[in-house]
Amino acid sequence: MYRLLSGVFLGWSLGANNSANNFGTAVYSQKIRYRTAVILCAVFVIVGALLEGQAGMHTLGGLVEQTADSAFAATLAAALTATLMSVLKLPVSTSQAMVGAIIGIGILRGEVNFSGLTKVVIAWVATPVGTIIATLILYPLIGWFLRLLRFNIFTRDLVLKWGLIIAGCYGSYALGANNVANVTGLYTQTGQLTVFQATLLGGVSIALGALTYSRNVMITVGKKLVSLDPFSAFIAVFSMAVIVHGFAIIGVPVSTSQGIVGSVLGIGILKGVQTIKIRTLIMILFGWIGTPSIALVLAYLMFRFVYL
């Protein structure tokens, strides 16, 4: 039973870090109170995990055969990597940490499903690219619709406020649906949990992270995003939610943080301004290579010296 704790730890860390992408702007611009935002986030994460979280579990489970010990080691290595990255103030992608850890175990046992891995890696690159494209399509489309409705300044505010809240809820739903596989996916493969139990435990762990420890990240992310006008911020969150949800449906866990960077980049392309620093792009590149590598090494060492 203690082996499930590493999943709960990973879920908590994921919730604490990633709920900010969904509600940071709305909270920072005072459209919604922090408490209300995290409660909505928690509820929608759990609903997303329960309704659509199963697909990703099969993908992660298909990468390497797992035992109860290897599942524990991989999840713990991913959680430690995520925590380490947080401490070092580097962007955290639990999806990439988890995949790195699974591959670490796989290398040790000489069994890695490379076709499954290719699908996952393509999805990582496709996430920011997808959110850029989604932003380029959704911004003019929804903008045209809003212009057609000709709201006055007050109504426009109200519409954008609700738009940001709805996008935040949808983003949380997508986060739960997409990322729950990272948290408890491996336990379904080992038979420690049923799919329903895994989605419930994973969803609740992510929700707990959002409820208990997301305030600071939310303020930081919100501050960064709020430099966009409220409409652009709404489109950024909404585009990210659409793409992350899309990947949840096809069953590939991806990073919501990298998704939101893509959206903001898309806004920059549309407006002809630089919205993202080169450093952020380098960090994404590091996320694709560095995060899974650290998790891989940690999982490898942990499994090699503790269990073999």
Place this chain on the structure above:
Amino acid sequence: MLWKKEKSIIDKIKTYLDQVDRCRNSFRECIEKLIFDPENKENPAIVEEVHRSESKADDLRRTVELQLYERALIPESRGDVLGLLETMDAIPGLFQSLCYQFLLEKIVIPDRFRERYLHLVDLNLKSYDLVREAVLGLFYNKDVKAQTDLVDAVESDSDHAERNLIRDIFSSKLDKADKILLKEIVINTGDISDQAETVKDRLILAIIKRKI
């Protein structure tokens, strides 16, 4: 229910702008009397009427501000609307101070300048009328480009009329002190369209910020 408080604020802003309009009408009436009948004993009472109108507009603006702080709008939009109303509120202040200036400094516009000065007043009131309509348009989903473009043109006409009037005042045989007093009155009158232009600039910024 969702739109109720927004509608209530818009109604209050409309009430405030209507009050500024009443102040504008009192001012126009008052100035005409001060120009053409400067010795009339009823003039102080008429100036007081402008003052009362200005105070009432001030009170209404404060009510709108309080409601904005208490109930509606995200801070960014709140700042824009408050800034717009405060800039707008300087205009009735100018109406009032101009009337007091006439009354307290016992300004008498010489016959030959009266019509031209009244024309200057009307030009400045026109710029106010245009910017008032534009501000209202922001709250009633109207395209305000035509009005904002005209504010610039009218302000430029006012500047032109102002300069000509000052030049002719100083070319006249009036006493130096009278010339300086008249120049001040002319400049202070021109401040109305300058202020209308400032309101227009804020309005345009608020619109551009929200452009999708």
